[in-house]
Each structure stands twice: as structure tokens, then as C-alpha cells.
Amino acid sequence: MDLSVKIGNLTLPSPIVAASCSLTIIPGSCAAFEKAGAGAIVMKSIFQEEILAESDGYEYFSPWQEQDYLDKYCDIISQIKKVCTIPVIASVSCINADGWPAYARQFQDAGADALELNVMSLENSLDYNYGDMERNHVEILKAVKAAVDIPVIIKVGNCLTNVVRLSASLYEAGAAAVVIFNKMCPVDINVEEVCYKMGQVMTGTTEIYNVMRWAALCSAGVPGLPVMASGGVCDGESLLKVLLSGAKVGQVCSPLYTQGANVIREMHEYLVSWMESHGYSSVSEFTGMLDASNREGATRFERIQFVKNISKAKSLKI
Ligand SMILES: Cc1cc2nc3c(=O)[nH]c(=O)nc-3n(C[C@H](O)[C@H](O)[C@H](O)COP(=O)(O)O)c2cc1C
Numbered sequence: 001m002d003l004s005v006k007i008g009n010l011t012l013p014s015p016i017v018a019a020s021c022s023l024t025i026i027p028g029s030c031a032a033f034e035k036a037g038a039g040a041i042v043m044k045s046i047f048q049e050e051i052l053a054e055s056d057g058y059e060y061f062s063p064w065q066e067q068d069y070l071d072k073y074c075d076i077i078s079q080i081k082k083v084c085t086i087p088v089i090a091s092v093s094c095i096n097a098d099g100w101p102a103y104a105r106q107f108q109d110a111g112a113d114a115l116e117l118n119v120m121s122l123e124n125s126l127d128y129n130y131g132d133m134e135r136n137h138v139e140i141l142k143a144v145k146a147a148v149d150i151p152v153i154i155k156v157g158n159c160l161t162n163v164v165r166l167s168a169s170l171y172e173a174g175a176a177a178v179v180i181f182n183k184m185c186p187v188d189i190n191v192e193e194v195c196y197k198m199g200q201v202m203t204g205t206t207e208i209y210n211v212m213r214w215a216a217l218c219s220a221g222v223p224g225l226p227v228m229a230s231g232g233v234c235d236g237e238s239l240l241k242v243l244l245s246g247a248k249v250g251q252v253c254s255p256l257y258t259q260g261a262n263v264i265r266e267m268h269e270y271l272v273s274w275m276e277s278h279g280y281s282s283v284s285e286f287t288g289m290l291d292a293s294n295r296e297g298a299t300r301f302e303r304i305q306f307v308k309n310i311s312k313a314k315s316l317k318i
Contacts, residue, residue: 001272002282005039005248007226008151008176010087010113012039015243015283016267019230019253020045020091020116020155025076031083032261037268041084042251045091045118046073048099070103074110081111089153092144093118100140101147108148117144120157120182134166141173151176153228157184163214164221171225179228179251180214202254207232212245216301219246220293235263236270243283245301246291 003014017040018024018033025044033041051069073090080088090112094100104115119137137154144152154170156163158181167178186199211231219227229247233239239250255263271283280286292298 001275002284003039003268003271005226005283005287007040007087007153007228007248008114010040010151010176012087012249014039014268015249015271016239016264017042017228017249017251018256018264019251020118021253021256023256025080027076027079027083029256029261030080030088033256033264034084034086036261036264038086038264039249040087040089040113041080042089042116043077043080043091043112045093045116046070046103048094048096048103052095070106074106077107077110077112087113089114089116091116091118091155093120094140097139097143101143104144104152105147108150112150114151114153114176115144115148116153116155116179117141118155118182120155120184122157122159122184130161134160134169137166138169138173141170141175145174153177153179155179155182155230157182158210164217167218167222167225167227171222175225177226177228177248178218179230180211180218180247181231183231183253202258203232203234205232205234205238208234208238208241211247212241213301215242215247216245216290216292216297219248219288220291220297223293236267236274239267240271240274243287244290246288248287 005012005015014037016038018038020042022044023029024041030041051066077088077090090107092100092103092115094103107115117140119140121133123133141152141154152175154175156178160166163180170178186201188197188199190197211229215227215229226248227246228249228251229242230251233242233250233252234255242250252264290297292301
């Protein structure tokens with residue numbers, strides 16, 4: 001049974017990837033994810049804004065502190081590389097133009113097999129020019145690509161006008177894959193105490209619909225660019241759904257917190273058993289089988305309104 005997938009020049013032994021989160025900077029957890037059947041590890045992002053906030057008020061020391069932070073991250077990369085044979089992908093999130101290439105180069109030198117650029121912003125300024133965010137994605141990618149030789153993957157947020165068009169530009173600029181989607185930190189409101197609180201951090205199962213839709217549209221619209229699905233991949237069945245809809249890989253995060261490494265093992269077993277019962281010997285044989293490149297797929301995934309349900313509503317008892 002061949003479960004391997006190619007992302008850039010890397011071969012992942014399985015399409016199940018441990019997504020960027022606090023668990024993926026713990027070498028022991030990464031080793032457990034590999035043992036359970038993960039095909040790659042995406043490390044927790046290093047956030048430039050966090051580094052700069054830490055050094056706030058200590059301006060004199062800040063360059064040293066920043067490098068200290070980077071050294072620690074590089075050290076973790078080499079520790080994970082010592083316990084994992086699968087690709088280790090470092091994740092970078094920067095707020096200024098200099099940060100991205102400078103950090104990326106250090107992570108490559110520390111042994112990262114690839115980079116995932118965590119580019120997500122919430123544009124809400126009245127001065128915003130339409131298209132600036134998309135152009136920013138491409139510029140960051142080009143700058144990082146010029147600084148490193150390893151594959152560069154880009155993880156996008158879901159506040160985008162046209163993910164297919166952006167993916168095409170990213171592919172043209174040399175992206176090895178696009179991750180659909182990053183997750184915003186959820187804000188909630190406590191109505192008793194009338195204050196803010198953290199919303200539900202772990203993803204619910206319905207997240208998968210939006211991810212499948214864009215995986216289907218992007219993989220059909222930009223056939224050369226591998227899509228890595230992130231959001232709601234919580235068991236073997238949802239993994240299979242994202243692969244059928246066109247993603248090459250399913251990234252898993254929330255279930256790692258709630259169920260541990262075993263969820264990867266269960267996904268792996270489910271996938272192998274489904275492939276056996278459906279007569280497939282490699283994942284490439286069915287990946288994208290239900291994407292949007294055929295008429296029915298395009299009709300289904302491009303439909304966004306509940307047109308039929310309204311006409312059916314006449315017969316509903318209220
Ligand atoms: C606790 C937590 C920490 C996360 N940290 C990061 C991060 O550092 N960088 C990043 O790109 N995504 C981060 N994510 C987003 C996940 O990688 C993933 O894209 C998202 O949770 C959707 O996947 P899921 O439905 O499997 O949880 C984090 C998510 C959670 C829940």
C-alpha cells in the first residue's frame with residue numbers, strides 16, 4: 001500500500017500531517033506522531049510579534065533577545081530532527097518585511113526540511129486597498145524563496161476574496177503547497193459578567209465543509225499546486241473526504257489535543273482499510289476524484305445558496 005505524497009522535493013510517507021501547534025515543538029510528541037503514522041510535522045510558529053513584545057521596554061537588549069529566541073527555535077528544530085525521520089517543517093510568522101527571509105534562512109540552516117509561512121491578517125482599516133493582502137502574500141513568499149533552497153509552503157487564512165486566484169499567484173511565485181486554512185483565535189463574550197472570553201479553541205466537525213470546498217476548487221483550478229487541508233480533519237473519514245476533494249494532505253491539530261497521537265494511528269488504519277475495500281493501492285489513484293474539475297463537482301462546490309431548500313420549505317410544518 002503506497003500512502004506517500006510529494007510536496008515540493010519532499011516525499012511524505014503518509015498524507016496525515018501534524019499541524020502547527022504547541023505540541024509540535026515538543027520532540028517527544030513529534031516522535032509519537034511519527035510512530036503513529038504522521039507523514040510530516042509542522043512545528044509551532046515562531047511569532048515575531050511575540051519576540052518584539054517580549055523585548056518591549058528593553059530596547060538596548062532587544063536584538064540579543066530576538067536572536068536568543070531564534071536560537072532556541074533552531075535548537076528545537078535540531079532536537080526534533082534527531083528523533084524524527086519524517087520531514088520537519090518550521091513555521092514562521094513575521095510582521096515586518098525583514099523578518100521573514102532572515103528567520104527562514106536560520107531555520108533552513110538548523111535543519112528544517114521545509115518552511116510553512118503563516119501569513120494571516122485581519123484587514124479592517126478604512127484605508128485598506130483591495131488586493132493589498134493578496135499582494136503581500138506573494139511578496140513575502142518571493143522574499144523567502146530568494147533566501148532559502150528548501151520548499152516553501154504558505155498557510156492562508158479564510159478571509160480571502162478568491163483563494164483560487166491567490167493560489168495561482170502563489171504557485172507562479174514558487175510555492176511548494178498551500179495550506180487551506182489557518183484558524184483565527186476565537187473571541188467570545190461572557191454575558192453574565194459582560195466581558196470577553198476565549199471562544200472554543202478546538203475545531204468542530206463542520207469546519208470541514210469550507211475546507212473541502214476550497215480544496216476542490218483550488219486543486220482543480222491550480223492543478224500543479226498541492227493543497228494541504230487544515231480545519232476539521234478529525235478522523236479517518238474526514239481525512240478521506242479532503243483527499244477525495246483534492247487535497248494531497250490532511251493536517252491535524254485539534255484531535256491531537258483531545259485524543260493524542262492515537263488519532264493519527266486510527267486515521268492511518270481507516271485509510272488503509274478503505275483503500276483495501278475499494279481496490280486502491282496508492283493514494284494518488286483517488287486523490288481529487290471528487291474535486292471541482294468535472295461538471296458535477298464544479299456545480300456542487302460552486303453552489304453556495306440553499307435554493308432548493310426554500311422551495312421545499314412550503315411543505316414544512318412550522
Ligand atoms: C492551540 C492551537 C495552537 C495553534 N498554533 C498555531 C501556530 O502556531 N501556527 C499556525 O500556523 N497555526 C496554529 N494553529 C492552527 C492549527 O495549525 C490548524 O490550522 C487549526 O487548528 C485547524 O486545524 P484543526 O481543525 O485540526 O484544529 C493552532 C491551533 C490551535 C488549536
